[in-house]
Amino acid sequence: MWIEKGNDPEGYELIKVEGTFLKKENVLIYPYDSQFTPMLRDKGFRERYDQVFISSLPGWGLCGKDASYTDGGDLIGITVSQEFEQMLGEVDTVIFAETDNSYSFKNNILPKVTAAIEAGKNVIFLMKITEQFHTIREQCIHKGVQFTSYRESNIEEAYQPAVSVQEIEDCRTPILALIGLAEYTNKFKLELELKAAFEDMGYRVSVVGSRPYCEFMGFHSFPTFMNELTNESDKILNYNKYIMHIEATEEPDLIIIAVPGGFMRYNNKITNDFGITAYEIFQAVVPDTAVLSLFHERYTSEYIEGILNSIKYKLGLDIDAINIANRQIDWIEMVSSQPGQVSTLTLNLDFMRKSTAECRLVTSIPVFNTMEKGDNEKIANLIIDKLSEAELALNF
Structure with a gap:
Protein backbone atom coordinates (compact mmCIF):
# COMPACT_ATOMS: atom_id res chain seq x y z
CA MET A 1 0.00 0.00 0.00
CA ASN A 154 -8.82 17.37 0.43
CA ILE A 155 -6.50 15.91 -2.19
CA GLU A 156 -9.20 13.67 -3.63
CA GLU A 157 -11.42 16.63 -4.47
CA ALA A 158 -9.31 17.27 -7.57
CA TYR A 159 -12.13 15.29 -9.17
CA GLN A 160 -15.47 17.06 -8.79
CA PRO A 161 -18.35 15.22 -10.45
CA ALA A 162 -20.39 17.40 -12.80
CA VAL A 163 -23.92 16.04 -12.87
CA SER A 164 -25.93 17.03 -15.93
CA VAL A 165 -28.08 13.92 -16.30
CA GLN A 166 -30.38 12.77 -13.48
CA GLU A 167 -29.41 9.14 -13.88
CA ILE A 168 -27.73 6.48 -11.74
CA GLU A 169 -25.13 4.26 -13.37
CA ASP A 170 -24.54 0.65 -12.34
CA CYS A 171 -21.06 -0.22 -11.09
CA ARG A 172 -19.67 -3.39 -12.66
CA THR A 173 -17.01 -3.85 -9.97
CA PRO A 174 -18.11 -5.73 -6.82
CA ILE A 175 -18.76 -3.36 -3.92
CA LEU A 176 -18.26 -4.17 -0.23
CA ALA A 177 -20.10 -1.86 2.17
CA LEU A 178 -18.87 -1.29 5.72
CA ILE A 179 -21.49 0.23 8.00
CA GLY A 180 -21.73 0.79 11.73
CA LEU A 181 -24.47 1.23 14.26
CA ALA A 182 -22.64 4.42 15.33
CA GLU A 183 -19.13 5.83 15.69
CA TYR A 184 -16.58 4.02 17.90
CA THR A 185 -17.42 0.56 16.57
CA ASN A 186 -13.88 -0.09 15.20
CA LYS A 187 -15.05 0.59 11.66
CA PHE A 188 -11.91 2.47 10.58
CA LYS A 189 -9.71 -0.37 11.80
CA LEU A 190 -11.88 -2.72 9.76
CA GLU A 191 -11.35 -0.55 6.67
CA LEU A 192 -7.56 -0.69 7.05
CA GLU A 193 -7.42 -4.39 7.91
CA LEU A 194 -9.71 -5.56 5.09
CA LYS A 195 -7.90 -3.45 2.52
CA ALA A 196 -4.60 -5.00 3.62
CA ALA A 197 -6.07 -8.52 3.69
CA PHE A 198 -7.43 -8.31 0.13
CA GLU A 199 -4.20 -6.78 -1.15
CA ASP A 200 -2.15 -9.52 0.51
CA MET A 201 -4.26 -11.97 -1.50
CA GLY A 202 -3.24 -10.17 -4.70
CA TYR A 203 -6.38 -8.13 -5.39
CA ARG A 204 -6.51 -4.51 -6.49
CA VAL A 205 -8.70 -2.67 -3.99
CA SER A 206 -10.07 0.86 -4.06
CA VAL A 207 -11.42 2.25 -0.79
CA VAL A 208 -13.61 5.25 -0.04
CA GLY A 209 -13.02 5.63 3.69
CA SER A 210 -15.13 7.06 6.48
CA ARG A 211 -12.65 9.69 7.68
CA PRO A 212 -11.71 13.03 6.03
CA TYR A 213 -7.95 12.34 5.86
CA CYS A 214 -7.80 8.85 4.34
CA GLU A 215 -5.33 10.01 1.66
CA PHE A 216 -2.78 9.98 4.47
CA MET A 217 -3.29 6.21 4.57
CA GLY A 218 -3.23 5.81 0.80
CA PHE A 219 -6.91 5.71 -0.17
CA HIS A 220 -9.88 8.01 -0.76
CA SER A 221 -11.50 10.14 1.93
CA PHE A 222 -15.23 10.45 2.24
CA PRO A 223 -15.88 13.13 -0.43
CA THR A 224 -16.44 16.63 0.92
CA PHE A 225 -19.21 17.39 -1.55
CA MET A 226 -21.42 15.07 0.50
CA ASN A 227 -21.24 17.67 3.28
CA GLU A 228 -21.11 20.79 1.13
CA LEU A 229 -23.98 20.23 -1.31
CA THR A 230 -27.40 21.31 -0.05
CA ASN A 231 -29.55 19.39 -2.51
CA GLU A 232 -29.94 15.76 -1.39
CA SER A 233 -30.55 14.48 -4.93
CA ASP A 234 -27.31 16.11 -6.08
CA LYS A 235 -25.43 14.34 -3.28
CA ILE A 236 -26.74 10.96 -4.46
CA LEU A 237 -26.00 11.62 -8.12
CA ASN A 238 -22.53 13.01 -7.38
CA TYR A 239 -21.61 10.07 -5.15
CA ASN A 240 -22.66 7.66 -7.89
CA LYS A 241 -20.49 9.50 -10.44
CA TYR A 242 -17.61 9.58 -7.94
CA ILE A 243 -17.66 5.80 -7.57
CA MET A 244 -17.96 5.34 -11.33
CA HIS A 245 -14.92 7.62 -11.78
CA ILE A 246 -12.91 5.48 -9.34
CA GLU A 247 -13.96 2.32 -11.19
CA ALA A 248 -12.94 3.77 -14.56
CA THR A 249 -9.60 5.26 -13.51
CA GLU A 250 -8.32 2.66 -11.02
CA GLU A 251 -9.83 -0.54 -12.50
CA PRO A 252 -10.00 -2.28 -9.11
CA ASP A 253 -11.09 -5.85 -8.44
CA LEU A 254 -13.10 -4.64 -5.45
CA ILE A 255 -14.40 -1.30 -4.18
CA ILE A 256 -14.82 -0.89 -0.42
CA ILE A 257 -17.23 1.83 0.68
CA ALA A 258 -17.21 2.83 4.35
CA VAL A 259 -20.11 4.89 5.67
CA PRO A 260 -19.29 7.65 8.20
CA GLY A 261 -21.32 7.67 11.41
CA GLY A 262 -24.23 5.31 11.95
CA PHE A 263 -26.95 3.96 9.70
CA MET A 264 -29.84 4.93 11.99
CA ARG A 265 -30.81 6.92 15.06
CA TYR A 266 -29.48 4.94 18.02
CA ASN A 267 -31.60 6.76 20.58
CA ASN A 268 -32.82 10.28 21.30
CA LYS A 269 -29.32 11.40 22.31
CA ILE A 270 -27.22 9.54 19.71
CA THR A 271 -29.00 10.50 16.51
CA ASN A 272 -26.22 9.68 13.98
CA ASP A 273 -27.74 12.37 11.75
CA PHE A 274 -30.70 9.98 11.55
CA GLY A 275 -28.84 7.74 9.10
CA ILE A 276 -29.31 10.23 6.25
CA THR A 277 -25.75 9.79 4.90
CA ALA A 278 -26.10 6.01 4.79
CA TYR A 279 -29.43 6.29 3.00
CA GLU A 280 -27.97 8.65 0.38
CA ILE A 281 -24.95 6.43 -0.26
CA PHE A 282 -27.07 3.34 -0.82
CA GLN A 283 -29.37 5.21 -3.15
CA ALA A 284 -26.22 6.03 -5.14
CA VAL A 285 -24.71 2.53 -5.23
CA VAL A 286 -25.92 -1.02 -4.65
CA PRO A 287 -23.35 -3.06 -2.70
CA ASP A 288 -22.90 -6.76 -3.45
CA THR A 289 -21.91 -7.60 0.12
CA ALA A 290 -21.88 -5.84 3.50
CA VAL A 291 -20.27 -6.02 6.94
CA LEU A 292 -21.91 -4.48 10.01
CA SER A 293 -20.02 -3.16 13.06
CA LEU A 294 -21.84 -3.05 16.39
CA PHE A 295 -21.09 -1.91 19.92
CA HIS A 296 -20.58 -4.69 22.41
CA GLU A 297 -23.84 -5.59 24.16
CA ARG A 298 -25.53 -8.71 25.50
CA TYR A 299 -27.38 -9.41 22.28
CA THR A 300 -30.44 -11.60 21.92
CA SER A 301 -31.59 -13.23 18.69
CA GLU A 302 -34.56 -10.83 18.58
CA TYR A 303 -32.30 -7.79 18.96
CA ILE A 304 -29.93 -8.90 16.19
CA GLU A 305 -32.84 -9.81 13.93
CA GLY A 306 -34.37 -6.37 14.50
CA ILE A 307 -31.13 -4.63 13.50
CA LEU A 308 -30.73 -6.79 10.39
CA ASN A 309 -34.33 -6.17 9.31
CA SER A 310 -33.91 -2.43 9.86
CA ILE A 311 -30.87 -2.43 7.55
CA LYS A 312 -32.61 -4.59 4.98
CA TYR A 313 -35.75 -2.50 4.70
CA LYS A 314 -34.19 0.95 5.15
CA LEU A 315 -31.06 0.49 3.07
CA GLY A 316 -31.74 -2.60 0.98
CA LEU A 317 -28.71 -4.45 2.36
CA ASP A 318 -28.26 -8.04 3.46
CA ILE A 319 -25.50 -8.31 6.06
CA ASP A 320 -22.93 -11.06 5.46
CA ALA A 321 -20.79 -10.62 8.58
CA ILE A 322 -21.00 -8.84 11.92
CA ASN A 323 -18.07 -7.22 13.71
CA ILE A 324 -18.59 -6.77 17.46
CA ALA A 325 -16.38 -3.90 18.63
CA ASN A 326 -14.63 -4.08 21.98
CA ARG A 327 -16.35 -0.80 22.86
CA GLN A 328 -19.48 -0.64 24.99
CA ILE A 329 -21.59 2.45 25.65
CA ASP A 330 -21.05 3.81 29.15
CA TRP A 331 -24.68 4.50 29.98
CA ILE A 332 -23.84 6.03 33.35
CA GLU A 333 -21.45 8.55 31.78
CA MET A 334 -23.93 9.19 28.94
CA VAL A 335 -26.39 10.72 31.42
CA SER A 336 -24.12 13.73 31.95
CA SER A 337 -22.53 13.88 28.48
CA GLN A 338 -23.32 16.46 25.82
CA PRO A 339 -26.01 15.68 23.20
CA GLY A 340 -24.48 13.64 20.38
CA GLN A 341 -21.40 12.75 22.44
CA VAL A 342 -20.85 9.01 22.83
CA SER A 343 -19.09 7.76 25.99
CA THR A 344 -17.72 4.23 25.75
CA LEU A 345 -15.83 1.65 27.78
CA THR A 346 -13.00 -0.40 26.24
CA LEU A 347 -13.19 -4.14 26.87
CA ASN A 348 -10.20 -6.51 26.98
CA LEU A 349 -9.60 -9.32 24.52
CA ASP A 350 -10.27 -12.20 26.92
CA PHE A 351 -13.69 -10.81 27.77
CA MET A 352 -14.44 -10.19 24.09
CA ARG A 353 -13.57 -13.76 23.11
CA LYS A 354 -16.20 -15.10 25.50
CA SER A 355 -18.74 -12.47 24.53
CA THR A 356 -18.24 -12.97 20.78
CA ALA A 357 -18.69 -16.73 21.23
CA GLU A 358 -21.97 -16.07 23.04
CA CYS A 359 -23.15 -13.76 20.26
CA ARG A 360 -22.53 -16.48 17.67
CA LEU A 361 -25.16 -18.59 19.45
CA VAL A 362 -27.97 -16.09 18.81
CA THR A 363 -27.54 -15.44 15.07
CA SER A 364 -26.80 -17.36 11.90
CA ILE A 365 -24.72 -14.44 10.58
CA PRO A 366 -20.97 -15.02 11.11
CA VAL A 367 -19.71 -12.92 14.04
CA PHE A 368 -16.15 -11.59 14.36
CA ASN A 369 -14.09 -9.16 16.43
CA THR A 370 -11.66 -7.08 14.39
CA MET A 371 -9.35 -6.82 17.42
CA GLU A 372 -8.86 -10.60 17.35
CA LYS A 373 -5.83 -11.68 15.34
CA GLY A 374 -6.89 -13.46 12.16
CA ASP A 375 -10.53 -12.39 12.19
CA ASN A 376 -10.06 -9.77 9.46
CA GLU A 377 -8.60 -12.41 7.12
CA LYS A 378 -11.60 -14.62 7.90
CA ILE A 379 -13.97 -11.81 6.97
CA ALA A 380 -12.06 -11.24 3.71
CA ASN A 381 -12.28 -14.93 2.80
CA LEU A 382 -15.99 -14.95 3.65
CA ILE A 383 -16.53 -11.98 1.30
CA ILE A 384 -14.63 -13.70 -1.51
CA ASP A 385 -16.76 -16.82 -1.06
CA LYS A 386 -19.94 -14.72 -1.12
CA LEU A 387 -18.94 -12.95 -4.32
CA SER A 388 -17.90 -16.25 -5.92
CA GLU A 389 -21.30 -17.77 -5.14
CA ALA A 390 -22.96 -14.73 -6.69
CA GLU A 391 -20.79 -15.11 -9.81
CA LEU A 392 -19.03 -11.85 -9.00
CA ALA A 393 -15.68 -13.48 -8.26
CA LEU A 394 -12.75 -11.12 -7.99
CA ASN A 395 -10.19 -11.34 -10.76
CA PHE A 396 -6.43 -11.10 -10.30
Whole structure:
Protein backbone atom coordinates (compact mmCIF):
# COMPACT_ATOMS: atom_id res chain seq x y z
CA MET A 1 0.00 0.00 0.00
CA TRP A 2 2.62 2.46 1.10
CA ILE A 3 6.10 1.48 0.14
CA GLU A 4 8.64 -0.27 -1.99
CA LYS A 5 11.84 -0.98 -0.11
CA GLY A 6 15.43 -0.56 -1.20
CA ASN A 7 18.87 0.33 0.18
CA ASP A 8 21.27 3.17 -0.60
CA PRO A 9 25.05 2.71 -0.89
CA GLU A 10 25.51 3.68 2.77
CA GLY A 11 23.18 0.92 3.93
CA TYR A 12 20.14 3.04 4.89
CA GLU A 13 16.78 1.44 4.29
CA LEU A 14 14.83 3.38 1.67
CA ILE A 15 11.18 3.60 0.74
CA LYS A 16 9.65 4.54 -2.59
CA VAL A 17 7.06 7.30 -2.30
CA GLU A 18 5.38 8.41 -5.54
CA GLY A 19 8.18 6.87 -7.57
CA THR A 20 11.07 8.41 -5.59
CA PHE A 21 13.30 6.53 -3.15
CA LEU A 22 13.68 8.32 0.19
CA LYS A 23 15.27 7.51 3.52
CA LYS A 24 12.84 6.23 6.11
CA GLU A 25 11.99 8.98 8.58
CA ASN A 26 11.42 9.07 12.31
CA VAL A 27 7.99 10.45 13.16
CA LEU A 28 6.29 11.88 16.26
CA ILE A 29 2.51 11.65 16.69
CA TYR A 30 0.79 14.26 18.86
CA PRO A 31 -1.63 14.34 20.62
CA TYR A 32 -2.07 10.57 20.68
CA ASP A 33 -5.25 8.79 21.73
CA SER A 34 -7.58 6.05 20.45
CA GLN A 35 -8.37 7.93 17.23
CA PHE A 36 -4.87 7.20 15.89
CA THR A 37 -4.48 3.65 17.18
CA PRO A 38 -5.89 1.89 14.06
CA MET A 39 -3.29 3.68 11.94
CA LEU A 40 -0.52 2.87 14.42
CA ARG A 41 -1.47 -0.82 14.11
CA ASP A 42 -1.51 -0.66 10.32
CA LYS A 43 1.41 -2.56 8.80
CA GLY A 44 1.82 -0.06 5.97
CA PHE A 45 2.07 2.89 8.34
CA ARG A 46 4.64 1.21 10.59
CA GLU A 47 6.77 0.15 7.62
CA ARG A 48 6.84 3.67 6.22
CA TYR A 49 8.81 5.01 9.19
CA ASP A 50 12.05 4.00 10.84
CA GLN A 51 10.99 4.90 14.38
CA VAL A 52 7.60 6.06 15.67
CA PHE A 53 7.31 8.21 18.80
CA ILE A 54 4.00 9.15 20.41
CA SER A 55 3.10 11.90 22.85
CA SER A 56 -0.15 12.63 24.65
CA LEU A 57 -1.64 15.17 27.02
CA PRO A 58 -1.03 14.37 30.72
CA GLY A 59 -4.70 14.59 31.64
CA TRP A 60 -5.72 11.85 29.22
CA GLY A 61 -4.25 9.07 31.36
CA LEU A 62 -2.09 7.53 28.62
CA CYS A 63 1.42 8.75 29.43
CA GLY A 64 3.74 5.96 30.53
CA LYS A 65 1.49 3.26 29.06
CA ASP A 66 1.85 1.13 25.96
CA ALA A 67 0.02 2.61 22.96
CA SER A 68 -2.33 -0.39 22.98
CA TYR A 69 -3.95 0.88 26.19
CA THR A 70 -6.26 3.04 24.07
CA ASP A 71 -7.99 0.17 22.25
CA GLY A 72 -7.52 -2.84 24.53
CA GLY A 73 -5.75 -4.88 21.84
CA ASP A 74 -2.40 -6.68 21.70
CA LEU A 75 0.69 -4.80 22.84
CA ILE A 76 2.12 -2.39 20.24
CA GLY A 77 5.50 -1.87 21.90
CA ILE A 78 5.56 1.94 21.86
CA THR A 79 5.27 3.85 25.13
CA VAL A 80 3.19 7.02 25.27
CA SER A 81 5.15 10.02 26.55
CA GLN A 82 4.34 13.58 27.52
CA GLU A 83 7.88 14.75 26.72
CA PHE A 84 7.09 16.30 23.35
CA GLU A 85 10.00 18.75 23.22
CA GLN A 86 12.56 16.13 24.22
CA MET A 87 11.45 13.80 21.43
CA LEU A 88 11.58 16.52 18.75
CA GLY A 89 15.33 16.05 18.45
CA GLU A 90 14.81 12.40 17.47
CA VAL A 91 12.36 12.89 14.59
CA ASP A 92 12.08 14.32 11.08
CA THR A 93 8.29 14.85 10.96
CA VAL A 94 5.52 15.59 13.44
CA ILE A 95 1.96 14.39 12.79
CA PHE A 96 -0.68 16.48 14.55
CA ALA A 97 -3.49 13.96 14.88
CA GLU A 98 -7.23 14.15 15.18
CA THR A 99 -8.40 12.90 18.58
CA ASP A 100 -11.42 11.55 20.43
CA ASN A 101 -10.50 13.56 23.53
CA SER A 102 -11.07 17.30 23.70
CA TYR A 103 -8.24 19.85 23.85
CA SER A 104 -7.50 23.56 23.46
CA PHE A 105 -5.86 24.27 20.12
CA LYS A 106 -4.45 27.54 21.43
CA ASN A 107 -3.01 26.08 24.65
CA ASN A 108 -2.26 22.43 23.80
CA ILE A 109 -1.51 22.37 20.07
CA LEU A 110 -0.26 25.72 18.79
CA PRO A 111 2.80 25.89 21.08
CA LYS A 112 3.82 22.40 19.94
CA VAL A 113 3.35 23.37 16.29
CA THR A 114 5.57 26.41 16.78
CA ALA A 115 8.21 24.32 18.57
CA ALA A 116 8.22 21.72 15.77
CA ILE A 117 8.57 24.32 13.02
CA GLU A 118 11.30 26.21 14.88
CA ALA A 119 13.14 22.91 15.30
CA GLY A 120 13.04 22.43 11.51
CA LYS A 121 10.62 19.53 11.51
CA ASN A 122 8.14 18.79 8.73
CA VAL A 123 4.53 18.96 9.93
CA ILE A 124 1.47 16.94 8.86
CA PHE A 125 -2.00 17.88 10.06
CA LEU A 126 -4.85 15.39 10.32
CA MET A 127 -6.74 17.76 12.63
CA LYS A 128 -8.51 20.90 11.43
CA ILE A 129 -6.47 24.08 11.71
CA THR A 130 -8.79 26.44 9.84
CA GLU A 131 -8.19 29.55 11.94
CA GLN A 132 -4.39 29.18 11.92
CA PHE A 133 -4.01 27.58 8.49
CA HIS A 134 -2.36 30.49 6.66
CA THR A 135 -0.22 31.54 9.63
CA ILE A 136 1.19 28.05 10.14
CA ARG A 137 1.77 27.56 6.42
CA GLU A 138 3.68 30.86 6.21
CA GLN A 139 5.80 29.85 9.22
CA CYS A 140 6.69 26.60 7.45
CA ILE A 141 7.61 28.41 4.23
CA HIS A 142 9.78 30.86 6.15
CA LYS A 143 11.56 28.05 8.01
CA GLY A 144 11.87 25.86 4.90
CA VAL A 145 9.96 22.86 6.28
CA GLN A 146 7.25 20.82 4.60
CA PHE A 147 3.63 21.63 5.46
CA THR A 148 0.83 19.15 4.70
CA SER A 149 -2.81 19.46 5.77
CA TYR A 150 -5.31 16.71 4.98
CA ARG A 151 -8.33 18.57 6.37
CA GLU A 152 -8.25 22.04 4.79
CA SER A 153 -7.36 20.73 1.34
CA ASN A 154 -8.82 17.37 0.43
CA ILE A 155 -6.50 15.91 -2.19
CA GLU A 156 -9.20 13.67 -3.63
CA GLU A 157 -11.42 16.63 -4.47
CA ALA A 158 -9.31 17.27 -7.57
CA TYR A 159 -12.13 15.29 -9.17
CA GLN A 160 -15.47 17.06 -8.79
CA PRO A 161 -18.35 15.22 -10.45
CA ALA A 162 -20.39 17.40 -12.80
CA VAL A 163 -23.92 16.04 -12.87
CA SER A 164 -25.93 17.03 -15.93
CA VAL A 165 -28.08 13.92 -16.30
CA GLN A 166 -30.38 12.77 -13.48
CA GLU A 167 -29.41 9.14 -13.88
CA ILE A 168 -27.73 6.48 -11.74
CA GLU A 169 -25.13 4.26 -13.37
CA ASP A 170 -24.54 0.65 -12.34
CA CYS A 171 -21.06 -0.22 -11.09
CA ARG A 172 -19.67 -3.39 -12.66
CA THR A 173 -17.01 -3.85 -9.97
CA PRO A 174 -18.11 -5.73 -6.82
CA ILE A 175 -18.76 -3.36 -3.92
CA LEU A 176 -18.26 -4.17 -0.23
CA ALA A 177 -20.10 -1.86 2.17
CA LEU A 178 -18.87 -1.29 5.72
CA ILE A 179 -21.49 0.23 8.00
CA GLY A 180 -21.73 0.79 11.73
CA LEU A 181 -24.47 1.23 14.26
CA ALA A 182 -22.64 4.42 15.33
CA GLU A 183 -19.13 5.83 15.69
CA TYR A 184 -16.58 4.02 17.90
CA THR A 185 -17.42 0.56 16.57
CA ASN A 186 -13.88 -0.09 15.20
CA LYS A 187 -15.05 0.59 11.66
CA PHE A 188 -11.91 2.47 10.58
CA LYS A 189 -9.71 -0.37 11.80
CA LEU A 190 -11.88 -2.72 9.76
CA GLU A 191 -11.35 -0.55 6.67
CA LEU A 192 -7.56 -0.69 7.05
CA GLU A 193 -7.42 -4.39 7.91
CA LEU A 194 -9.71 -5.56 5.09
CA LYS A 195 -7.90 -3.45 2.52
CA ALA A 196 -4.60 -5.00 3.62
CA ALA A 197 -6.07 -8.52 3.69
CA PHE A 198 -7.43 -8.31 0.13
CA GLU A 199 -4.20 -6.78 -1.15
CA ASP A 200 -2.15 -9.52 0.51
CA MET A 201 -4.26 -11.97 -1.50
CA GLY A 202 -3.24 -10.17 -4.70
CA TYR A 203 -6.38 -8.13 -5.39
CA ARG A 204 -6.51 -4.51 -6.49
CA VAL A 205 -8.70 -2.67 -3.99
CA SER A 206 -10.07 0.86 -4.06
CA VAL A 207 -11.42 2.25 -0.79
CA VAL A 208 -13.61 5.25 -0.04
CA GLY A 209 -13.02 5.63 3.69
CA SER A 210 -15.13 7.06 6.48
CA ARG A 211 -12.65 9.69 7.68
CA PRO A 212 -11.71 13.03 6.03
CA TYR A 213 -7.95 12.34 5.86
CA CYS A 214 -7.80 8.85 4.34
CA GLU A 215 -5.33 10.01 1.66
CA PHE A 216 -2.78 9.98 4.47
CA MET A 217 -3.29 6.21 4.57
CA GLY A 218 -3.23 5.81 0.80
CA PHE A 219 -6.91 5.71 -0.17
CA HIS A 220 -9.88 8.01 -0.76
CA SER A 221 -11.50 10.14 1.93
CA PHE A 222 -15.23 10.45 2.24
CA PRO A 223 -15.88 13.13 -0.43
CA THR A 224 -16.44 16.63 0.92
CA PHE A 225 -19.21 17.39 -1.55
CA MET A 226 -21.42 15.07 0.50
CA ASN A 227 -21.24 17.67 3.28
CA GLU A 228 -21.11 20.79 1.13
CA LEU A 229 -23.98 20.23 -1.31
CA THR A 230 -27.40 21.31 -0.05
CA ASN A 231 -29.55 19.39 -2.51
CA GLU A 232 -29.94 15.76 -1.39
CA SER A 233 -30.55 14.48 -4.93
CA ASP A 234 -27.31 16.11 -6.08
CA LYS A 235 -25.43 14.34 -3.28
CA ILE A 236 -26.74 10.96 -4.46
CA LEU A 237 -26.00 11.62 -8.12
CA ASN A 238 -22.53 13.01 -7.38
CA TYR A 239 -21.61 10.07 -5.15
CA ASN A 240 -22.66 7.66 -7.89
CA LYS A 241 -20.49 9.50 -10.44
CA TYR A 242 -17.61 9.58 -7.94
CA ILE A 243 -17.66 5.80 -7.57
CA MET A 244 -17.96 5.34 -11.33
CA HIS A 245 -14.92 7.62 -11.78
CA ILE A 246 -12.91 5.48 -9.34
CA GLU A 247 -13.96 2.32 -11.19
CA ALA A 248 -12.94 3.77 -14.56
CA THR A 249 -9.60 5.26 -13.51
CA GLU A 250 -8.32 2.66 -11.02
CA GLU A 251 -9.83 -0.54 -12.50
CA PRO A 252 -10.00 -2.28 -9.11
CA ASP A 253 -11.09 -5.85 -8.44
CA LEU A 254 -13.10 -4.64 -5.45
CA ILE A 255 -14.40 -1.30 -4.18
CA ILE A 256 -14.82 -0.89 -0.42
CA ILE A 257 -17.23 1.83 0.68
CA ALA A 258 -17.21 2.83 4.35
CA VAL A 259 -20.11 4.89 5.67
CA PRO A 260 -19.29 7.65 8.20
CA GLY A 261 -21.32 7.67 11.41
CA GLY A 262 -24.23 5.31 11.95
CA PHE A 263 -26.95 3.96 9.70
CA MET A 264 -29.84 4.93 11.99
CA ARG A 265 -30.81 6.92 15.06
CA TYR A 266 -29.48 4.94 18.02
CA ASN A 267 -31.60 6.76 20.58
CA ASN A 268 -32.82 10.28 21.30
CA LYS A 269 -29.32 11.40 22.31
CA ILE A 270 -27.22 9.54 19.71
CA THR A 271 -29.00 10.50 16.51
CA ASN A 272 -26.22 9.68 13.98
CA ASP A 273 -27.74 12.37 11.75
CA PHE A 274 -30.70 9.98 11.55
CA GLY A 275 -28.84 7.74 9.10
CA ILE A 276 -29.31 10.23 6.25
CA THR A 277 -25.75 9.79 4.90
CA ALA A 278 -26.10 6.01 4.79
CA TYR A 279 -29.43 6.29 3.00
CA GLU A 280 -27.97 8.65 0.38
CA ILE A 281 -24.95 6.43 -0.26
CA PHE A 282 -27.07 3.34 -0.82
CA GLN A 283 -29.37 5.21 -3.15
CA ALA A 284 -26.22 6.03 -5.14
CA VAL A 285 -24.71 2.53 -5.23
CA VAL A 286 -25.92 -1.02 -4.65
CA PRO A 287 -23.35 -3.06 -2.70
CA ASP A 288 -22.90 -6.76 -3.45
CA THR A 289 -21.91 -7.60 0.12
CA ALA A 290 -21.88 -5.84 3.50
CA VAL A 291 -20.27 -6.02 6.94
CA LEU A 292 -21.91 -4.48 10.01
CA SER A 293 -20.02 -3.16 13.06
CA LEU A 294 -21.84 -3.05 16.39
CA PHE A 295 -21.09 -1.91 19.92
CA HIS A 296 -20.58 -4.69 22.41
CA GLU A 297 -23.84 -5.59 24.16
CA ARG A 298 -25.53 -8.71 25.50
CA TYR A 299 -27.38 -9.41 22.28
CA THR A 300 -30.44 -11.60 21.92
CA SER A 301 -31.59 -13.23 18.69
CA GLU A 302 -34.56 -10.83 18.58
CA TYR A 303 -32.30 -7.79 18.96
CA ILE A 304 -29.93 -8.90 16.19
CA GLU A 305 -32.84 -9.81 13.93
CA GLY A 306 -34.37 -6.37 14.50
CA ILE A 307 -31.13 -4.63 13.50
CA LEU A 308 -30.73 -6.79 10.39
CA ASN A 309 -34.33 -6.17 9.31
CA SER A 310 -33.91 -2.43 9.86
CA ILE A 311 -30.87 -2.43 7.55
CA LYS A 312 -32.61 -4.59 4.98
CA TYR A 313 -35.75 -2.50 4.70
CA LYS A 314 -34.19 0.95 5.15
CA LEU A 315 -31.06 0.49 3.07
CA GLY A 316 -31.74 -2.60 0.98
CA LEU A 317 -28.71 -4.45 2.36
CA ASP A 318 -28.26 -8.04 3.46
CA ILE A 319 -25.50 -8.31 6.06
CA ASP A 320 -22.93 -11.06 5.46
CA ALA A 321 -20.79 -10.62 8.58
CA ILE A 322 -21.00 -8.84 11.92
CA ASN A 323 -18.07 -7.22 13.71
CA ILE A 324 -18.59 -6.77 17.46
CA ALA A 325 -16.38 -3.90 18.63
CA ASN A 326 -14.63 -4.08 21.98
CA ARG A 327 -16.35 -0.80 22.86
CA GLN A 328 -19.48 -0.64 24.99
CA ILE A 329 -21.59 2.45 25.65
CA ASP A 330 -21.05 3.81 29.15
CA TRP A 331 -24.68 4.50 29.98
CA ILE A 332 -23.84 6.03 33.35
CA GLU A 333 -21.45 8.55 31.78
CA MET A 334 -23.93 9.19 28.94
CA VAL A 335 -26.39 10.72 31.42
CA SER A 336 -24.12 13.73 31.95
CA SER A 337 -22.53 13.88 28.48
CA GLN A 338 -23.32 16.46 25.82
CA PRO A 339 -26.01 15.68 23.20
CA GLY A 340 -24.48 13.64 20.38
CA GLN A 341 -21.40 12.75 22.44
CA VAL A 342 -20.85 9.01 22.83
CA SER A 343 -19.09 7.76 25.99
CA THR A 344 -17.72 4.23 25.75
CA LEU A 345 -15.83 1.65 27.78
CA THR A 346 -13.00 -0.40 26.24
CA LEU A 347 -13.19 -4.14 26.87
CA ASN A 348 -10.20 -6.51 26.98
CA LEU A 349 -9.60 -9.32 24.52
CA ASP A 350 -10.27 -12.20 26.92
CA PHE A 351 -13.69 -10.81 27.77
CA MET A 352 -14.44 -10.19 24.09
CA ARG A 353 -13.57 -13.76 23.11
CA LYS A 354 -16.20 -15.10 25.50
CA SER A 355 -18.74 -12.47 24.53
CA THR A 356 -18.24 -12.97 20.78
CA ALA A 357 -18.69 -16.73 21.23
CA GLU A 358 -21.97 -16.07 23.04
CA CYS A 359 -23.15 -13.76 20.26
CA ARG A 360 -22.53 -16.48 17.67
CA LEU A 361 -25.16 -18.59 19.45
CA VAL A 362 -27.97 -16.09 18.81
CA THR A 363 -27.54 -15.44 15.07
CA SER A 364 -26.80 -17.36 11.90
CA ILE A 365 -24.72 -14.44 10.58
CA PRO A 366 -20.97 -15.02 11.11
CA VAL A 367 -19.71 -12.92 14.04
CA PHE A 368 -16.15 -11.59 14.36
CA ASN A 369 -14.09 -9.16 16.43
CA THR A 370 -11.66 -7.08 14.39
CA MET A 371 -9.35 -6.82 17.42
CA GLU A 372 -8.86 -10.60 17.35
CA LYS A 373 -5.83 -11.68 15.34
CA GLY A 374 -6.89 -13.46 12.16
CA ASP A 375 -10.53 -12.39 12.19
CA ASN A 376 -10.06 -9.77 9.46
CA GLU A 377 -8.60 -12.41 7.12
CA LYS A 378 -11.60 -14.62 7.90
CA ILE A 379 -13.97 -11.81 6.97
CA ALA A 380 -12.06 -11.24 3.71
CA ASN A 381 -12.28 -14.93 2.80
CA LEU A 382 -15.99 -14.95 3.65
CA ILE A 383 -16.53 -11.98 1.30
CA ILE A 384 -14.63 -13.70 -1.51
CA ASP A 385 -16.76 -16.82 -1.06
CA LYS A 386 -19.94 -14.72 -1.12
CA LEU A 387 -18.94 -12.95 -4.32
CA SER A 388 -17.90 -16.25 -5.92
CA GLU A 389 -21.30 -17.77 -5.14
CA ALA A 390 -22.96 -14.73 -6.69
CA GLU A 391 -20.79 -15.11 -9.81
CA LEU A 392 -19.03 -11.85 -9.00
CA ALA A 393 -15.68 -13.48 -8.26
CA LEU A 394 -12.75 -11.12 -7.99
CA ASN A 395 -10.19 -11.34 -10.76
CA PHE A 396 -6.43 -11.10 -10.30
